[in-house]
Each structure stands twice: as structure tokens, then as C-alpha cells.
Amino acid sequence: MPKQIRMPKLSDTMEEGRLIAWRKKVGDAVKRGEVLAEIETDKADMEFEAYTEGTLAQIVVDAGATVPVGTLIAVLRLPGESEDAVAAAQGATTQPQTPAREPQAPAGQAPATAPPRPAPARAPAAPAPARPAAPAQPRAELPPPPPGERVIAHFAADDDRIRATPRARRLAEEKSIDLSEVTGSGPGGSILVADLESYLSQLEGQPPDSEGVRATPLALKMAGERGTDLEAVKGSGPGGRITKSDLLAYWKREHAHSKEREAVMVRGTLQLSQKRKALIRNMVRSKAEAPHFYIQMDVATEALRNLRDALNREAGEKRPRLTYTHLMLKAAALALERHPHVNATYRSEENDIALYDAINIGLAVDVQDELVAPTVKDCQGRTVWQLAEEANSLIQRARMRKLQPADYADGTFTISNLGMFGVDRFYAIITPPQSSILSVSAIAERPVVREGRIEIGQVTTLGLSVDHRVIDGVRAAQFLAEIKRLLEAPRELAQDGHALGS
């Protein structure tokens, strides 16, 4: 019986293939293993080999055409066969044999007149027309499918699709061979009887394990990789050997047990609030998209403390009590005004850097285990007391959980302060789409060197996390140095007011 050559299935997800080129012409003698054609799917080219000897009798699908998997593409005449047999084989089925998605009768074909076939071949959903179309024969006259080894798909117990010929499948059952261990040399990697024979002869040459446990070489290797003790595994393969399937089933059971153990170890789970979900999304996005770098500077804070105390003394009850946070806020606002390229964002859609008009500074606040960053809007040109009043109002509303979405929207920069928790230094993660964040740590007494002498000084360490897409090292350094200068010589922070009468 002439051999039907079909578009091979090179992948479980392959539905059609393109015939790039025929390497043999009609009439050419073909040896087993010789390349017949080149076939492409996705970005992979496969040299398609003959697995039987014969003569290329007919090319059904021309080079350049794309056809569904299983479509008859050529007919090979076996040694000693006549031309007539070829015509019959060619007419046998031009439809793909591999079942496609939905059973659906193709239009224009007489339904239900075809004789039953051993392998239930369903019609493909809207098959792409094979070019050129083979001469259609009435289906009632179809000859029976060719005998011999034919490849059908098979679903093994572990749902892994294994292809093997029915004869190979029968032999495997007789000899207790785990088909998932056998390398197929047929079309689409399907397993032939010859593959089983070579597998068995390989097993026979295998020396017994030193501890008396017998497993197939593949199972031995897999067990070794995962450190599985084979003593506990039951074998169902040839001679009671442990096979790949035995091992997989064993691991599946073990995995189920470990899930149970894990459930015992977890004390409870926490439902995520909308804010927490947004935070998770934002932080992951920030770390994945914004290439962070970090710089830090020590800042002497004696002058800042003196200024704060003086301002609060003079202001009395009329003005809000200033804190270090308020002064940091004012310093950051001034520095951003002077370094507008820091008050900016990278826009991937436009592939540009947008400079913000407004200076909107977010203050990261922890409210009952929830992190929020209400935004002090339009900081440019406002006095430290105005900023302090707005910051206090926002923080108070945050504590009462009265913040509206607009209160934490549109930030262009953020200050995160962990000083009150005794943190010496840290780097916060940038809040997208902003491009930097200032990390404020505890003010503490530390030894400092001044004019060659070691003294006790009041110092804090400021950290700046920066998105390198927007800000380079030098600019980041200049910006942080500006903040340091403003904090160490802080008179400017109180300007525009009249408390100091300067």
C-alpha cells in the first residue's frame, strides 16, 4: 500500500504548517532518513524526513502553501507497488486525520455516508483549503485505510500526550513498558515497535542496582535529580522495574501530602484591602520598570533644631507647631523648584521625559498597618507654615481614614520618614510614575569629625532613591546636596514669613 505523507504535528499547539520547499521531485527515489521537504511552524523550520523507503509518486501540496496538520501532502510508492495503488491512496483522504477542535461537517460534503474508520477522524473546523486541491472522490468509494503502523494520538494517565502506533501500544502493554520513557522515531516523535525493541534491549543490558532496587535508567536518573528514595516507590514496569510513570504518581501523592502539611503550618491568611492590592501592584511595577539607584548623605541637624525651636517659640499659639517633617517638606519643595529635572517622569508610551509643572509632595504615612501617601499640592512659593497646615490636615484625615482619592493623587515626589522608629538609614521604593523618593531616618547623636577633631554632633542620614531613566548620578547628587545645604543652613526655609524678621 502506498505511503501517505501528511503534514506532521511538531507541537501540541501546532494547527497548521507551511510547506517551505520540497527537497525531492516526483519520481525521485527516497531512502529512509532522507529529507523530503522543509516545513515551518512559527519560527521553526523542520527538515521532514522519510521514514520508509520508496519513490515520491505524487506531491499534493505545493511549496509555499499552508495547510492544517494531518493534511495529505504527498504520496510515496513503496518498492514494487504500481501507479494504480498510488492513485487510490492519494484519493483516500485529503482531509486531515488529526482531529481538530469542533466536530463540524464541512459544507458541500455528503455527511454520514463514509464507512466507519478505526480511528475516529473528525472533520476540522473550517479547514484551510489545501492548495492545490486534490481531485475529490465520492466518499462512499473510499478504500479502507491502509494497514500497518499508523499513528494515533493517545492520552496517557498523566494527561501527557504520547503518540504511538497501535502495534507498539499493544506490545508496550504486554511487556509493561511505560511509553512515556520511550523515545519515538516515527513522524511527530511517535513510538514505533522498533523503538520499543531497542528500549527493551537497553533494559536487558542494565546492571541491577547495588541495593537490589530495580528501576529504568530514566526513573533512576529522575529519582537521583530530586533525591527520591526509590525504596518507597512501587514498580510496575518490565520485571517490576520502577518507571517514569511510577515515579510521577509517587511524586503526585507526596506533593498532595506536602500541601496538607503546608496547610497545617499556616496560621491564617489575610484578605488584601484594595489599597494593599494597589500597593503590591505599584511596588512590583516600580522595581520591575524603574531602574533604581541610591545615594545618601549625612546632614548635621543642630541648626535645624535651633530654627524649629526658635520659630515655634515666636509663633506661640497663632501658628501650627513646626516639626522636622514640615521643614523637610519645605526643603524638598525648594530643592525641586531649583532642580526641575528631578520633578519629572519617564513616559514609556511617548518614550520621553515629562517635566511636571506643579510640585506635589506625597508624605508616606502609616495608618493602622496601612500605608498611604497623601499629597501636599502646589508646594512652590508656599511658606513652611502653609505647608505645615496642609500636611497636618492631610495626616489627620488619613488617621481618621477620611482621605479622598484626590488627596493622594498626582504626587510628583515623595518623602518617607522612618526616623520616629529609630531607623538609621534606608532607601524607599519609588512610587510610580514619580522618579525619586527621599528617605528620612532618625536624628541621633553621632561622633562627627569637624576641623580635624572628633565631636558629638546631631546627625541624620538622608537617602534618595532615583529612577535612572530620568535622573543621572550627578543630578541626583546635586539635588540631594541642595536639600542638605537647605537643612544645614536653614534660614531660607522660614522665608516669605515674618517670624524671623529677616
Next chain:
Amino acid sequence: MDTPSAASALDVRRLGRVPYAEALALQEDLRTRLGTGASGETVLLLEHPDVITFGRSARADSALLGDAELRRDGYEVFRVNRGGDVTWHGPGQLVGYPILDLRRHGADVHRYLRTLEGVLIDALADFAIAAVRRDGYAGVWLDEKRKIASIGVGLRAWRTLHGFALNVDCDLARFRAIVPCGLAGVEMVSMASVLGCPVELEAVAARVAVGLVKAFA
């Protein structure tokens, strides 16, 4: 005799800058030796000098210049038996050629392509680049338009040839002589162009090598 553990080892070879023809001959040789069992599975990691290669499905208009003009502009030109259209290789691009027997890895061409993409996507993530697959377009992408790595493979008896090319820190202007992958409107980008800073090819190669060993050994 081939022991199971020897069969599972993946030999990753770091080569320097290798002319295209030389690398192709080495691949063919390794694939033949893999078929006869004379050597195991191998991955070559290397760079090429400026070269333009056409895959089997390259369309006539994928190169914007003729072969002679391309050669005059300093490109070598090859037509090769891999999937895909036209592409450029050159300094600063990490090229990987896995010589594998796909029957040891599931005998599934698409799965192989997706695995290669996955290795590159994981490596890029380590450099803070979020890359993705694009349905129907093999390769690694940043979005619908921007492509950072190309993939094209050739198989004989399930044994692979060709592989992937990841733009690490290369002269992207060298792509301008072609329509990459035959897709008009696609912008080729590199890790360096995305991150806005130089990227060491060696560091990326080391990361990719780890991913390949995890995926295939």
C-alpha cells in the same frame, strides 16, 4: 556507553566573536555528533561580526538593500535554513545556539520556542526589564512595537540548529538596512537603549547560561 547523567548534561560554551560561517559549521558539526552520540547537548553563546541572515521564509522586500550594497556597507550576507525572516547580528548582541535533541525535551517545537523565550524573559527581568511574548510573533518583546530578542530555529530529526539573538548593547542603527523579521513598523531595541546605560554582555551571558541549564539540563 552513554550513562543517563552524561546524557542530561548541557555543555554551555562561551565563545568570543565568531564569524557567522565558522559558527554555522561548528553548529552543524555538533549536531552531527549529537546524532551519533559522539557529543552531548551543547549551547554556544557568542557574538558575530556584522552579518545579515535570511531565513527560509524571508520575503524579497525584507532587505532594503541588495546583497552587493549590503556587503559594501560592511555586512556579511547569508541565507540559512532556519525559521523566520531576515535579521541582523553584530557586536553587542548575545547570540545563542542550542544544539539539542528535542525528543529529550518533549518533542514539541512550539514548547521549545516558548522555553527559549522564557529563558530570555527571566534573564531580562533580572536586569529590571519587563519583557513579554507576543502571540503569533516568536521572539521577546517589550510591547506591540518594540522587540528586544529574535528567535529562529531549524530542526533535523528533532535536533536543533540556530537559536536566539538578544540585543544587549549593540548599534541599533545596523538594523536599518533590513525590515527586522519582515515586520514593518517594528522597532528593535536593546537592553542598553531601554535602561539608558551601558550593559555588560558578559553579565547577560552568564545569566542566560544559568537559565538555559535550568531549562534544558
